[in-house]
Amino acid sequence: MSQDFLIEGNDFAGAGMVSTSIKSILKKIGFDPVFIRRIAISTYEAEMNVVMHARRAKVGLMVSPTLVEVILDDEGKGIPDIDKAMQNGYTTATEEMRALGFGSGMGLPNIDKNSDKLEIKSVVGVGTRLAIKFYVE
Amino acid sequence: MIKYFHAHRVIREKCMGHMTCMRRCPAEAIRVIRGKAVIADELCVDCGTCISVCPSKAVVAISDIFEGLKKYKYKVAIPSPVLYSQFEPSIHPYIIHMALKQLGFDKVVDIFFASDTLSVVIEKYMDDFKGRLPRISSHCPATVRLIQVKYPDLVELVVTLDAPREITAREIKENLPIELGMDPDDIAVVYISPCPAKIVSIKQPAEKARSWFDGTVSMNDVYSLLFPHVIGIKETFDISMVPDDFYFSADFTTFAGKNWSSRIGNRLVVTGVDHVMKIFDDIENSRLRNVNFVEALTCMQGCVGGPFAPENPYIARSNSYKQKSLYENIADLDERKIIDQYKNGYYNLENPVLPRPTKYFDGDLVTSIKRMKEKNKVYQKLPQIDCGCCGAPTCIAFAEDFVRGETELMNCIFLSQKVNLNNWADRENNQ
Numbered sequence: 198m199s200q201d202f203l204i205e206g207n208d209f210a211g212a213g214m215v216s217t218s219i220k221s222i223l224k225k226i227g228f229d230p231v232f233i234r235r236i237a238i239s240t241y242e243a244e245m246n247v248v249m250h251a252r253r254a255k256v257g258l259m260v261s262p263t264l265v266e267v268i269l270d271d272e273g274k275g276i277p278d279i280d281k282a283m284q285n286g287y288t289t290a291t292e293e294m295r296a297l298g299f300g301s302g303m304g305l306p307n308i309d310k311n312s313d314k315l316e317i318k319s320v321v322g323v324g325t326r327l328a329i330k331f332y333v334e
Numbered sequence: 335m336i337k338y339f340h341a342h343r344v345i346r347e348k349c350m351g352h353m354t355c356m357r358r359c360p361a362e363a364i365r366v367i368r369g370k371a372v373i374a375d376e377l378c379v380d381c382g383t384c385i386s387v388c389p390s391k392a393v394v395a396i397s398d399i400f401e402g403l404k405k406y407k408y409k410v411a412i413p414s415p416v417l418y419s420q421f422e423p424s425i426h427p428y429i430i431h432m433a434l435k436q437l438g439f440d441k442v443v444d445i446f447f448a449s450d451t452l453s454v455v456i457e458k459y460m461d462d463f464k465g466r467l468p469r470i471s472s473h474c475p476a477t478v479r480l481i482q483v484k485y486p487d488l489v490e491l492v493v494t495l496d497a498p499r500e501i502t503a504r505e506i507k508e509n510l511p512i513e514l515g516m517d518p519d520d521i522a523v524v525y526i527s528p529c530p531a532k533i534v535s536i537k538q539p540a541e542k543a544r545s546w547f548d549g550t551v552s553m554n555d556v557y558s559l560l561f562p563h564v565i566g567i568k569e570t571f572d573i574s575m576v577p578d579d580f581y582f583s584a585d586f587t588t589f590a591g592k593n594w595s596s597r598i599g600n601r602l603v604v605t606g607v608d609h610v611m612k613i614f615d616d617i618e619n620s621r622l623r624n625v626n627f628v629e630a631l632t633c634m635q636g637c638v639g640g641p642f643a644p645e646n647p648y649i650a651r652s653n654s655y656k657q658k659s660l661y662e663n664i665a666d667l668d669e670r671k672i673i674d675q676y677k678n679g680y681y682n683l684e685n686p687v688l689p690r691p692t693k694y695f696d697g698d699l700v701t702s703i704k705r706m707k708e709k710n711k712v713y714q715k716l717p718q719i720d721c722g723c724c725g726a727p728t729c730i731a732f733a734e735d736f737v738r739g740e741t742e743l744m745n746c747i748f749l750s751q752k753v754n755l756n757n758w759a760d761r762e763n764n765q
Contacts, residue, residue: 198707217615225694225734226702230487234618241619262700333699 198226202256204247206273212248216240219258219267226260232331235311239329240267242304247271249290251324265331275321282317283309338375341396341533341550342385346370348392353722355384355393360607360632361483365735366725376692379479380531381607381632382641395642397533398524398549400438406522406548408514410506411439412499415446415584416528416637417553420645423656425564428576433563437556439524443506446583447665448498454669455495455676460598460627468602468617468625469493476531476632477610478540478687485614486689494683499525499532501681503546522548526556528640529633542684552642581665584658601627606634694734705737712736717748 200222202215220237224230240256247254251273259266276282285306288295309315314330351369363377364384371392373384385393403409411434418427431442456471463469470491472478481488503523511518525547527533533552536545602625604613610630616622633639638654639647675681695705712733719729724745726732735741744750 198703198710200710213615213619213621216619220615220618222706224484224486226706227695227699230689234487237618238620241621260703260706262703 198260200258202258204244204254204256204269204271206248206250206252206254206271208248212245213241215244215256219256222258223260223265228265228333232265232333236265236267236331239308239311239331242307243267243269243327243329246304247273249294250274263333265333267327267329269327269329270324271326272324275323275325276317276319277321279317279319338378339534339538340373340375340378340380341530341537341552342373342380342382342393343396344371344373345392345394348390350390350392352389353725354387354389356725356727357722358383358387359727360611361480362727362731364727366722376690377483379476379483379632380529380534381476381480382530383607385530385641395530395533395552395554397527397552397555400551403522403524403549407520408441408510408516409439409522409524410441410443410510411524411526412443412445412502412506412547413526413556414499414528414532414553414637414640415444415449416640416643416650417526417556418582418584418657419638419650419654420553420557420643421564421653423653423660425568426571426573426576427582427657427661428580429564429567429571430560432567432571432575433560434556436563436567437559441510443502444581445498445502446581448501448505450583450665450667451672452495452498452501452681454667454672455681456493456627457598458673458676459493459495466491468622468628470617471627471629472541472683472687473497473629474531474631474633474637475535475540476529476607477630479531479534479690480607480610480632481614482540482687482690483692484611485618487618488614489687489689491617492687494686495681496683497535500546507546524548525550526553527551528553528637528643530641531632541687553640554642554644557644580663582657582661582663583665584654584662599626600624601629603629603631603636605631605636605639607632695738708737709733712743715743715749716746721747723747 202218204215205211216237219240220233223233223236247269251271254269254271257268281287283305285303308329312329313332316328317325319325349370351366351371353366355371356364356366360381360383361377361379363374365372385395413430413434418430421430434442460469468491470477470481470488470493472493472495478492481492503525506523507518510521523546525532525536527550533550536547536550539545602613604610610632613622613628613630631637635647635651638650643650695702713730716729716733720727724732724741724747726735726741732741732746736743
């Protein structure tokens, strides 16, 4: 089963819609609530990253009986140093964003912590691809 | 499979198939089949929206009528605090007690003391608590059911303390038989409820074997009977008739969390089922990071907005404010004793709240995923305008019903009559 979604950059008002939709699909399928929670948190963080740093992104949700995968393909400025971005608290968010409670530099580490596998590919000036995998126990 | 009790039903003869309930039901639990609304037991969360919105008043309460209570020798009424707010502030709360006694109750007990006590307990609970935040109040049974059915991941956040009404009923059930020298089975403790959810929480509690109440009546039923008595008593009422130990505090139920001290820290009160669901979505996404305590009430304006409360909730709340300023007397709470009782588990829920397994697509994960895929395919064929003519609230719900084998594609008027929205669009463009 697969389904696609779109996220618009800078859409702070609509942020969270995609993760809520994904969560609702997974609940209806009947996955374990704790499993869904890990996916929801990871997707939300990834969604916020797109809203803050990219122009737009295509999100693909792939569900099989053994694996749930969320792939985000964004058009944006890309990540110059992925290792650095993976560090707790490292952020390129503006002061204004942080004042509003976003961009505390926990996004990618949080996704990494909540997922089973996280692959990041990024080309500076073009965009970033995040493939987040969750194995069904 | 567990059979779920609900405190409301559709009177088929009255139902005109308006579909208002079907569209507004937050749990998408209602379908209109052959022109009549049908409620799915396992999905209904007892919020009572259908009762409030039905234009033909076809959704009604199932509550214990007074006849059923006649077999008891001694009857105790525990009114929801909302009952007072249904009357003008010029009506002294004690008049309502007197009127209830004229209706046949031997004793009237308020839940104010228990709710004030519980405020102390909740502060202590929050002080001590070290786990996952925010905690969600267990006070509104419709919220608890909503969590069980739609937000299974949040069940562990529900505060494991019992509701003031249950604590009050338990104290009566434990003490009154001794005091009166009566058989406990001869004493009925009856709750006057502003909503179906509280009736259900008494008939079929989510977290324990049985409630301490022996019966419940809907506030609407009581109000009509009570009103003439209240008017009658008011004519001859004198303030000296009020006993010295009469205790009144308009807080908690009517003000949604107002008297919970700031010691709880960052707390949030949300009312109305749509808003509650939005907050729960935020909690699930772990977006609500700076809130420790959530009081979520599914009725707009809290319990004064209950479907069985006859008065407009805004007027009721305004009455409540005035009553508070006129009649409130603050109780002397023995905080040390309360905290000792709390430590002994006196206020705890008997059992934890557990998710209610709701299968949208019956069967195992493999079948379920297959059906979800099929659903998406069917959905693409549908007009996607949620007209509701098929009897399902949305095209997505219709597609889900179809893959579960509960409806036929021909029930969609667009598919059956080959009326294609694109044709309409083309026609528009050609003009």
